Amino acid sequence: MLSISPTNEAIIFHKEKVIKLFEDTIKKGYILRKKVQKKLSTEFLVFLDKYKEELICAKPERLLEINQEFQKKRISSHQLKLIKSFFIQTGYKNFPNKEFLNLLGIDTCIYCNKNYTLDLDKLNNARAELDHWFPKETFPLLALSFYNLIPSCHSCNHIKHNNAPEGGWDNALQNINHPYLEDKTSIFSFSYFFTSINQPKAIIRFANTKAQNTIEFNKIDKIYETQSGRELKDLLDLRYKYSQNYLDILLNKTFTKEFSMSQEEAYRMVFGIETKEKDFHKRPFSKFKKDIIAELLKI
Numbered sequence: 001m002l003s004i005s006p007t008n009e010a011i012i013f014h015k016e017k018v019i020k021l022f023e024d025t026i027k028k029g030y031i032l033r034k035k036v037q038k039k040l041s042t043e044f045l046v047f048l049d050k051y052k053e054e055l056i057c058a059k060p061e062r063l064l065e066i067n068q069e070f071q072k073k074r075i076s077s078h079q080l081k082l083i084k085s086f087f088i089q090t091g092y093k094n095f096p097n098k099e100f101l102n103l104l105g106i107d108t109c110i111y112c113n114k115n116y117t118l119d120l121d122k123l124n125n126a127r128a129e130l131d132h133w134f135p136k137e138t139f140p141l142l143a144l145s146f147y148n149l150i151p152s153c154h155s156c157n158h159i160k161h162n163n164a165p166e167g168g169w170d171n172a173l174q175n176i177n178h179p180y181l182e183d184k185t186s187i188f189s190f191s192y193f194f195t196s197i198n199q200p201k202a203i204i205r206f207a208n209t210k211a212q213n214t215i216e217f218n219k220i221d222k223i224y225e226t227q228s229g230r231e232l233k234d235l236l237d238l239r240y241k242y243s244q245n246y247l248d249i250l251l252n253k254t255f256t257k258e259f260s261m262s263q264e265e266a267y268r269m270v271f272g273i274e275t276k277e278k279d280f281h282k283r284p285f286s287k288f289k290k291d292i293i294a295e296l297l298k299i
Contacts, residue, residue, distance in 0.1 A: 001214055002110045002280050002287065004150070004179045010104040011146060015056050018144045021091055022052040031086050040086065041079045060133070060147050060178050064170070067134070067141050084140040092136065092143045097128035106151040106281050110179045111218045113280055113287050114227065115153030131157045133178060134169060138162060147180045156218065165217045177214040186210040190224065190291035192232055200236055202228045202288070224288065231285055232292065239296045
């Protein structure tokens with residue numbers, strides 16, 4: 001899983017869209033369903049007015065606290081359904097995901113870094129995939145919160161469903177990584193081993209239990225175990241089918257010296273990847289290939 005550094009443009013765009021929805025709804029006091037006005041409870045509207053700014057832009061730890069505060073309210077099941085419908089149906093399903101994603105500047109899935117974040121819907125229109133780190137079905141109050149919207153691919157967006165990580169969602173921030181909360185101690189790297197002479201297999205090495213929990217919960221290990229075979233084989237062929245220092249010559253001499261390229265440009269030209277961690281999201285398989293190449297250069 002990659003980290004996200006949000007852009008000011010995305011933050012401003014998101015707030016403008018969501019605050020308008022919140023303030024309009026607080027003022028009206030109802031939502032429309034099949035052209036019928038459905039009144040929202042005064043208690044919820046007061047709560048929304050009090051926390052609207054934080055619900056939009058608070059960090060994950062605070063969002064969880066606000067959600068817990070809301071759960072203490074004595075609100076009828078009928079009202080809870082309307083409130084959930086407001087955040088998901090009225091709010092999130094009408095949120096301009098594609099424009100938001102363009103401003104955020106994330107090109108590939110934050111979870112797998114294997115697929116692009118844009119997909120085609122049933123009408124062949126481009127759509128942006130946004131995962132809810134705290135699932136919107138369980139945490140509808142956070143369905144529009146900036147730091148709960150994670151750029152993802154279609155597969156990763158649906159892979160966890162409504163399952164919770166070990167320890168539950170109330171403890172999730174301590175047990176698994178959050179893309180907006182960078183943890184330099186909880187890291188991982190890709191590696192490989194041979195199951196037989198001609199059968200390499202991708203594996204992931206973890207720095208600690210939190211990193212392992214993150215990878216296993218999002219099934220990144222399974223994804224790369226089953227879907228990275230060709231990329232891994234291509235890299236190994238460059239190392240083992242040519243001279244021992246072929247990779248070094250290719251990257252550090254041919255392109256960087258003869259063609260006056262930077263190392264980043266050489267990697268982009270030869271392997272189609274980015275080498276800086278902050279840029280991994282720009283091209284698929286960047287972290288995977290960068291880790292494998294670094295390991296091969298040591299041999």
